[in-house]
Amino acid sequence: MNYLVGLLSVVFFILAITVISKSLKLNKNLSGENESDSALDSHNNTNAVGFLLFWLFGTIAGVWSFLHSQPDFLPEAASAHGVKTDSMFWISMAVVTFAFFITNSLLFFFAFQYRNNKNRKATFYPVNHKLEIIWTIIPAIVMAILVFTGWRTWRDITSQAPSNAVVIELTGHQFGWYVRYAGNDDSQLGNINYKLIDETNSLGLDFTDKNTFDDFTASELHLPKGVPVLLKIRAQDVLHSVYLPFHRVKMDAVPGMPTKFWFTPTISTDEMRAKLGKSDFNFKLNCTEICGRGHFGMAITVFVDEPEDYKKWVSEQKPFLTMNPAYLSKVPENLKAKASKYIPAEPIATDSTASEAVSVK
Template sequence: MTILISILALIFIVLTVLVVNRTQSIMKGIKGAEAESESEYLGAPDKSNSANGAGLFVFWLLSIVGIFWSYFDAKQYFLPESSSIHGKETDFWFWLSMAVIMIAFFVVNSVLFYFSYKYRYQKGRKATFYTHNNNLEVIWTAVPAVIMAGLVFSGLRVWTKITAEAPADSEVIEIMGKQFAWTVRYPGVDNNKLGNYNYKLMDDAGGNPMGVDFSDENSFDDFSNTSELHIPKGKPVLLKIRARDVLHSVFIPHMRVKMDAVPGMPTKFWFTADKSTADMRADLANPEFNYEIACTEICGRSHFGMKLLLVVDEPADYEKWKKDQKPLLTENAALLEKVPANLKAKAMKYLPQDEASVEVAVDQTSGLGNTSTILK
């Protein structure tokens, strides 16, 4: 690094010396040409002056062609059509902002390149010098300020709306990122309430990778999924987002959902999907289409493969799907050990019948010395 800095410093010194020498030569030429005709002094426009002005304007015309070509050529890589209510509003203001900016860009640069040709040097032409113009100052300050303020406040209104508290009837779902997969947890039938969690309780071997706290009875009917995330069409969905190890980011392109998953700092995002998976397959005439969730924060070597299938169901299908899922306690009866003694009776109903019978028998005979007989 020291050698590189030394080389750059040396190059800077050399260039500085060259610039100073060149400047001195120009100044000498100007002073020596005061008595000569205008066409002979150093720096006077030559026969290429008009060609340079025309060339600049042609360059701008070719640039316009290139800009439009690149837009239409790259359009296939733009974000797909939005499938959420807030996404459509976000897209509208995004493209409106782009239109305003592009209009200003084309107007300003067209005038700039045109002026370079229109007002190129011509012998005998006199320039008009304005020391100040209050009206011009007010116009070019006020107009952009008003337009930009309008765009900022309209965008702020949308942003405030989608980052506000989710509606009371929202479907609450938790998604947790870890290297290199997503795990999803849903509330069961207990009034859409997820149980608490504690990072100290995370135990892959014990069947509790999300650290669900079974001392909270709201956890008893929670269920999880590592292969897909189901959400209902037309109903607000509140995603509670967290990370287990490093920084991740939940990205659902079609829904215009993007929020970081930060270790130790839960985040959230709520949205309403207005097109089911079946709707999108019909619209695109593609029976293989699927929504997906991707991680957009580089989180390690296998970051590229951190995806999750997203299924948007019709409301009735979603409720049916939920009823078919099995709570964590049903899937892994060993988790009953994490339940406090005073809540075990409530937790029993989520265990398979045979497991629950054994547990009841063990409880009834504890301390009598014949537990092993009953278990047989």
């Protein structure tokens, strides 16, 4: 990258020197007459050459910098849909880069080629309907193809989640994420109510709903590999946005309006570590909607486990009620029996740490 800095500084420098030296020369030769009255001056060719140089150095810098940055782009998508959108992205990118290169090249070449020449007159060429139609229709067709493939992919991504999907709830708050799983006994997330939020029950779990009893919270996001995952996304205070860069997942978290996104992780953390040759690699969940001071640090770690490891991990987690037996008092009488199942004989000396997501450091 230092080379690029150097290269472009040189370009700047050369251009500046050229222009300045030309202008000095002009000053020496300046007879003080007609020349300066006309819009045309001796720099005209310099500027024309400038466009050609810009094209040349721009192309070199563009290609070089792309190749240089490419290894640092997001690696292969770690989700089923992400592989599709990635390939679509690079195909679209090829199409637009082609258009970008051709049109910019024509622009700069024409600028150079048709620089002013006193002995020539511009061609009076005001209209050509055939040309206009051609370059209306060609982009329209290309666009139609891109849109259509994009639409089909979008439709698949946003379709109803498969019924076997693992449901996980993510709740954004300033500045962290709460993760809640449906528990080991039912696959239903219990209700939550923001008015029930207190220091321990930071999600506002509603213990009048029996589905809540086995729900557990976590400070990290664990996902099973190869199984569809449905993220139910909430926000408590302001907008946040769930961003799983490696899974090509993004969906805003909106207070008062739960959102969702389902996808299938295809590469486990271990596989990704092996692939990248980085033993400390971890997937991340970041926030991409401006939410205040700690926005940039609002991240938790994501583990994609082999299905059996995932099962094991889930089975080891303790329901919120088990960790915080005091909440039994919030359970209505008729459900007390059901809830008591989750209350340990010995009260566990713990507090809310498990429910606190990692927040900004």
